[in-house]
Structures are given as C-alpha cells and as structure tokens.
Amino acid sequence: MMVRASVKVGSAKFVVICVGLLGFALVADFLWASTSSTLPTSTKPSAFVVPSNHNKKKYENATASGRFLAAAYADLDAPQLKWQKMAPAPVPRLDGAAIQIRDLLFVFAGYGTIDFVHSHVDVYNFTDNTWGGRFDMPKEMAHSHLGMVTDGRYIYVVTGQYGPQCRGPTAHNFVLDTQTRKWRDLPPLPVPRYAPATQLWRGRLHVMGGSKENRHTPGLEHWSLAVKDGKALENEWRSEIPIPRGGPHRACVVVDDRLYVLGGQEGDFMAKPGSPIFKCSRRQEVVYTDVYMLDDDMKWKTLPPMPKANSHIEFAWALVNNSIVIVGGTTEKHPITKKMVLNGEVVQFNLNTLKWSVIGKLPYRVKTTLVGFWNGWLYFTSGQRDKGPDDPSPKKVIGEMWRTKLKLNE
Template identity: 75%
Template sequence: MVRAAGKHTSARLVLICVGLLGIALIADFLWASSSSSRFALIGANWAPPVSLLTPITIPNKGVDSQKNNTTTGRVLSATFADLPAPELKWEKMAAAPVPRLDGAAMQIKNLLYVFAGYGTIDYVHSHVDIYNFSDNTWGGRFDMPKEMAHSHLGMVTDGRYIYIVNGQYGPQCRGPTSHTFTLDTETKKWQNMPPLPVPRYAPATQLWRGRLHVMGGSKENRHTPAVDHWSLAVKDGKALEKEWRTEVPIPKGGPHRASIVYNDRLYVMGGQEGDFMAKPGSPIFKCSRRNEVVYGDVYMLDDEMKWKVLPPMPKPDSHIEFAWALVDNSVIIVGGTTEKHPITKKMVLVGEMFQFNFDTLNWSVIGKLPFRVKTTLVGFWKGWLYFTSGQRDKGPEDPAPKKVIGELWRTKLNLGS
C-alpha cells in the first residue's frame, strides 16, 4: 500500500511538472509574438539608416554583456534603450559659465541666449548667459526679472524679441507661475505681457501666424498633464490683445516636448505624461518621484486647424523642448529621456540624435552623442551643431542621470541629400 501511494504521488508530480513546462512555453511564445508585432509596427512608421531592432540579451547575475558583445560602440546592458547609430566626431568647446538643468535657450544669428535652470536641485539660476558661435566665447551676462520662472519655461523668438511663458518658480519642485515676458535682445529690456489663464509647467510654445501659441504642459500640481491650447496676438515684442484665446486642445497633454514651425505648419514632438511632484507637507517642496509615461507622438496643425498624427519618433523621447535645431528641411533633436529601465525602473537618458525630414515625414537616427544627456540646449551655426548643459548619464554602462553639466560640444553635420 505504501509503495502504491508513492507511485501515485510520483505520477502526480510528473504531470504537474509537465503542465508547468507547457504553460511556460505558451507564455514565451505569446511574449515573442507580441514583441515581434510591436517592433514591426515601429519599423513601419519611420525609416532608420541602420537596423534598429536587434535585441540585446539581458545578462544574468550582473555579468558585463559588453565583454562578449561584437557590436561596436556603446552598448547598454540590460535594456533596449540605445539605438545603433553612426559614430560622430565631437569637439569640446568653451564650457558655459554655470551648469544648467531644465534651462532654456534661444538662438538669434550667431548668438545663443541661455536662460535660468537648476544649478543643483536646491539652487536655481536667475540670469542669462550668451554664447558667441563666431569666436567661441561666453559673455554679456544679465539678470532676469525677479518674477520670472527659473525652470520649465516656454520660450520662442521672432529673431529679435524672445517671448517667455511661465514655468516653475524656485528650486526642488516648487509651484508654477503664470507670468509672461518679452526680452528685446538688442536693448536687453524686459516687458510684461498678459499672464496665462492658469500656470503651466514646460508648455510647448511657438510663434505661428502672428500669434504666440502655448500648448499642453503640466497642471499646477506638476504631475497632471494639461491639453489646453491658448494663443495671443503679438508683434515686435508686444501683445496686441489683453486676453489669451482658447484654441483646439492638443491630442495628448504633458510637458517637455519639442515644438517647431516649418513651412507654415505647427508641429509638436515627444514629451511625457506625469512628472516629479512636491512631497506632501515638505517645507522645501522636496521632489518626490511619480509615475511617468514617455511618448514619441508627433502632431501637426495646418490650415484645417485639426491636429494630425504623423509618424512617431524612433523611440519615446522627452525633455527636448530646447534640444532641437532646424537644418534645411529637417529638425534635428539631441538627447532626452526615454522609457524607464526595464529592470531598475530608473530614468533612462537618450544618447542619439534624431532627424525628422518634413518633406518625406521620415525619421532617421543620424549619430551618437558623446554621452547620454537630457535637457540639452541646442544651436546650429555654419554647418556645426552645438549642444550645451543638461544632465548626463553615469557612464557607458549606466543610462541613469547623474551630473548636471555646463559643457559645450559641437559636431559637423553632413546630412547628405
């Protein structure tokens, strides 16, 4: 009787093991099918110059996968974050006077005006520095208005006047302001403009058809995405109206996206939903992490005044509001942040440059940066693409953000035909 019971027990164990193995095989098949479909969908929407869909195997027990990896250049262990991209020759130029995170920048001719930003999480800048592309020098520092936001700004220029829209006032995760200003770059004089209906963090901001457009951003709690879209008639640094006009809402809200006008069309690219918030009850408004969803969506507004969906970016990309430059018939986007690391759940920085061709509506990955970095401030002058400031990665094997920098780099762009 004892032996018979033992036989039955053994048989049951064998059946259980076989069943579990079958379930595992089915789950693995379904995961593989889902991943293949996702990659195929991405590939159908844009035209990369190289194959971008080669998965990187996640190593076990902390083994360095680069030791046995035959791919040249930087390879990120345990994530799909890095995309294969051509190596570029980067040249280090004169560093900015101060390091900046979440600053802002506008280029007018051969000058790059660099505004505000965090120096550290507990200290924010309240001045403007100017870089001269012609002689590789920084100078001409001057102060911002006391009421002006220090980070998460909306900003655009008409070639002389710079329009500045609200943002975060103070360090850590303090509240936003609805103040708006213009700066006359020839006289260095500031003027007030009508405040936004409500404050916003990092809204997409552009001049289009004689109106200053402000779109999306985060609401007053810094986390909830806003889809509001307002505009104000402006000319020569002055508002022609006393109140903002409500426009067609943006399809997806949130901060940290690029906004471009090209060929009389208004584009917004990338961004995220959600952001850090002030810790409840904290007297210093200490930043507290919340769930964020980064996306690569691209929308366009034209004569019909209806948002149209265009091919998405090569991968989700945020913190790019001043990380772009118009070059010929393309926009070049430099760095940013993408989806969280699949294992550590930490923020992952972007180490590539993307090109969007407005004529073909195709995306390309055109080169690697010297390191992964977010909130870059970008300019383009006489064939050279420049970026400065931001927060760089911890190193080639760790895409998480670490050091806030003031470095300035440039590379010669050769986009071909």
C-alpha cells in the first residue's frame, strides 16, 4: 500500500512540474516578445526565411517549425571577388588597430588569444607587399579597443582596454611620430572609454561614444582637443554635442569637411564579478545600422542605414572614389543559437548619392578586419573568421592578408 501511495504522489508531482514548466515557457515567450518590440525600428530587421543554399540545411529545422530568421542574420547576395592571398601578418590579431599612411599600413596591438595581448606595431609595405619594421608601444598604452586616427604623419592613440580578457580601460592617450617612431603623451580623457569613434576634424581630435568603464554601458559623451603636428594645444578636453546613440566598434570617417559615424553596437562582454583574471562574461548586445553625420550646423543628421546591422568595423574601412568601403564585421546574434554572427560582405556607401551597395563577398566571414587601399587594390588583414561556410559564428583569430582589385564608379 505504501508503495502504491508513493507512486501516486510522485505522479502528481510530475504533473505539477510539467504544468509549471509550461507556464514558465509561456511567460518567457511573452516577455521576449515585449522586449523585442521596444527595440528602435532601425535595429529590427524584417522577417525573412534564409534562402542561401549553403545555409539551407542548417536552418531547415528552424524554419520548418515556423521560426523565421531575420534578414540581418543571412548572408547578403553579392558578386564574387577574386581575392589573392598575400604574406600573413607576423602575428594573429583580434580587436587590433590599423592606420594607413601612403603605402604603409601600421598595425597595432590586439589580442593574440583571449589571455594574451600584443604590445607592438607591425608595418606592411603596399609597394613591395612585405611586412617589416616592428617596434614597441609604450608600456602604459592600451592593447585593444583603441581609438586611433592620423593627420598623415602623426598617429593619435586614444584610450582603450589595458590587458587581456575583459580588463578595465585606460584614459592614457599617446601620439606616434611615424617618421621618427617616437611616442609622446597627450592629455588624458575625462574618463576612459572602450572603442570610441575617433577622428580629426577642423583642427581638433574628436572622441565620441564607446563603452563606459564597465565595458557594457554605452557612452554618449563627445569630447575634442585642439592638436597640431603631434602636439596638444590645450591641457583639457572640451565637451561637444553628444552622439545620438552610444556604443563601441563603429567606423568614423571625415570626408569633405563632414564627419560620419557608421554602425556599431550597444553593450559588450563584461568582466565576470569576482574573477581574478577579469574573465569575460557574455551580455546582451544590440547591433545597429545607424549612420550619423556632423557638418557646419553642428547637429547630428541621420543618413540612410547600412544594408544590415554591422559592428566591429572601426578599422575595417577605406575611402575609394568618394565612397566609404567597409569589409566584414558582425551583425545581430543568431535568434535561435544566440551565437555571434559574422558578416562576409564588402559594402559601399556612395557619398555622392548617399546610397548603399553590396559590392562583393569576402573569402570568409570575418570581424575586426584591418583595411587599406593602395594602387587600386583593397587589402584586409587580421581579425576573427567564421567556423566555416555553414557556420557564421566566430572561431579562429587570424593574421592572414588578402587583396582584391577594386574599381568603383563615382
């Protein structure tokens, strides 16, 4: 009798547990739907069943069950480009930085692995297609998530993350004389930032947005500092008009006396609380298509959005025939697997027409590329590539260098 009673009690408990789990699932689904409906319209791609053949099998189960993927998660249709593999960089890099001055590409810092960061500069010569001239960075300089820009001789280096994993940012700023390879200090930012949008505009070094000190919260602040010939003309940064939307990993470009900020994201990995090594811990991120511009009015203007959401592109661009060309990046996370999705396209923003075009495919999907353009050739190196043609999530940190002949209509 006792055995039979225990069986009935156990069955009742099982039913209660099942009902509870069903109720929890319904509540979670309702909350997810409510949260997604509050996202800005520019970050909500339209519903779309993924059509690409090489992804079809992977997504068949999801679409058959009635789950539609958003267009932003799929590869965009694009023509094939003929890529040539060049000499690889001396080391693989993720979240590094790069500045082109004439036929030289200066490649800075970055992660080698999540536990190891580089503290030197490598130089690529586009004329003879060789690497050489390695030199060290200052010991106090950030190793990733840098803001960086050049006036054609001096490279201004702003803030960033100091150390591996998800360590804190530094407010230290520097300037490099690329002719003498000597470094000089610049006044520190009012507060440090991760991966802020950085440019030289009208004689001032502008620093905008990025992530705040916790690495996740978007910053809206915009500061500027008067500089000339590698020297600061002021001791303190001046507050400017805040950027409409904060966050890191954006492209920032000045063309014809107009300042453009493209793409980026809100949110990022954070250090795990109490971790002695500041181990990275995943957080919610929203990647966006937003494009903003400043001109004589000193008011931010909204321009046509990118073809799909794109982040990790701060050094992934080049100017070609009055167009901004962007190579790779990341888009919104996969809605089912929740994994990061890399972009595998080259896109063009024509500044004459203010129209976007998808102009080619990369050898693979890849983020944080370091890009240059020389003598008709578009180059990219470094970053983190996908797991393969059927899996757009990131895997291997690379140092490969590729180039393709690129000709754009003005």
